Amino acid sequence: MPGATGGQISIRSTLSTSRAIAAYLLTIxxxxxxxxxxxxxxxxxxxxxxxxCHGTAKADSTIPNIFGLGQVHFVEVLRAYRAKALPNPVxxxxxxxxxxxxxxxxxxxxxxxxxxx
Numbered sequence: 151m152p153g154a155t156g157g158q159i160s161i162r163s164t165l166s167t168s169r170a171i172a173a174y175l176l177t178i179x180x181x182x183x184x185x186x187x188x189x190x191x192x193x194x195x196x197x198x199x200x201x202x203c204h205g206t207a208k209a210d211s212t213i214p215n216i217f218g219l220g221q222v223h224f225v226e227v228l229r230a231y232r233a234k235a236l237p238n239p240v241x242x243x244x245x246x247x248x249x250x251x252x253x254x255x256x257x258x259x260x261x262x263x264x265x266x267x
Contacts, residue, residue: 193259196252205266217265224257
C-alpha cells in the first residue's frame with residue numbers, strides 16, 4: 151500500500167495506531183481492579199450502603215441499576231463523583247469516603263452481583 155502524501159493518512163498507519171490504542175485501553179481496563187488487588191468480599195461488605203438506594207430502585211426510577219455494570223465504567227463514575235465532577239450530593243458524599251481499593255472492590259462485586267428480588 152502506498153504511503154500517505156499530501157495530507158492523506160495511510161490506512162495501514164491508522165489501523166496500526168487504532169490497534170495500539172485498543173491494546174493500551176484493554177491493558178488499562180484489565181488492570182483497574184487487578185492493580186488494587188480487588189477483593190469481591192470487601193466489595194460485598196461495602197455494598198450495604200449502595201444497596202440502600204440501588205437495591206430497591208425500580209426500572210422507572212432515577213436511581214440507576216448498578217448490578218452487572220462493567221468494572222471500568224463503575225470505577226470511572228465513582229471516581230468522578232468523588233472528584234465532584236458529577237453532580238449528585240448524595241453520591242459525592244458516599245464516594246468521598248471510598249479509596250481506590252474500595253472502589254475497585256465494589257466494581258468487582260457489582261459486576262457479578264444480581265439485583266435482589
